[in-house]
Amino acid sequence: MWSSARGANVADADGNIYVDMTAGFGAALIGHTHPHVVAALRAQCGRMLHALGDVYPSDVKVALEARLAQMAPWPARVILGLSGADAIEAALKTAVLHTKRPGVIAFEGGYHGLSYGAVAACGYKRAFRAPFARQLNAHVRFAPYADASVDGSLACSLDAVDRALALGDVGAVLVEPVQGRGGVVVPPSGYLAALSERARRVGAVLIVDEIYTGLRRAGGLWRALDDGCVPDVVCLGKALGGGLPVSACVMRDEVARAWGDPDGEAIHTSTFLGNPLACAAAMASLDVLDAPETRSVIDATGAALADALDALARDGALGIVRVTHVGLLAGVTVAGGVARSLAVMRTMLELGYVVLPGGVAGDVLTLTPPCTLTAAQLVGFAQALDASLRAVRP
């Protein structure tokens, strides 16, 4: 049980202090309890906690939507949500409205949240879909995800995508720029661009799920743009709210028009959509993320994390199968499977470091630290990981 959190540190209910190498599932990219976010929340608390959704939205909701739209390389409209899964639902609905086609291409190992639209496209684990399978979209087709370190996987993935597109019912291609929960799987460069070209050719909507990778965790504000891809819809979440629950589906205006007249009755809304507190936190979080100092800190911390993990991977005695990293998103695949990754997670906790296992087989220690991680904290983490991997044999 956590009782407080600041920067890269969290304290448990007994007062023990840990370094959070997860940033709270990635949400605390700028650090837990960032003072600029807290100040914005205090100010917003004194003004208004709740407005009237889409009917009479709060000023801060309108400002956030405009700011998110400006990030896009095309004229954009935005639908806010409370969770990452909300943003995915909005994106999937947009694709159906725009294309009138029910099919979705999703990827093995992909994770997009667990609401009904999103879980239908969850290639991460069959167990997440299986109990609900009869109620889920039956037009989802899974293709293998291209992995830069696996020969032939690009062609294999694109072939599967081509075969699915040839069926003629696909309205959406839903993809992560790097698979996060799926084990930090990094595709070869040009993969997203190839997907966008294929989607465009058949008039399908390319939805890029930047909920983990976006907002500078894995490069620029949208990692997809770094890869030369121009998506139709981008989903953001996690780091957006600086710790508060808010997400966004950013849509190319031409695609978003399928929602019809914005002055008509909303067919997609909810009571707390665009909650003023969450929007104020997101505006403050974006201020921090846009600051040049933050960008250089993210670059430097990401490079230092990569160096530390690459050094561990070179030590054959540690039982590391592979290390992958992009910015502040890294995965350490351990020999010995999920039993060992869980044992390492527990040993790391005893040493004062919070890490999570991920990957389809559960054998990838997934590291998504806050950018405020100090050099000393990183050195301590690398030493603790070295000791834990030696203590827990494969």
Ligand SMILES: Cc1ncc(COP(=O)(O)O)c(C=O)c1O
């Ligand atoms: C890539 C990606 N998409 C969507 C989600 C779902 O977000 P949420 O848990 O906020 O619904 C996650 C959560 O981990 C994610 O990593």
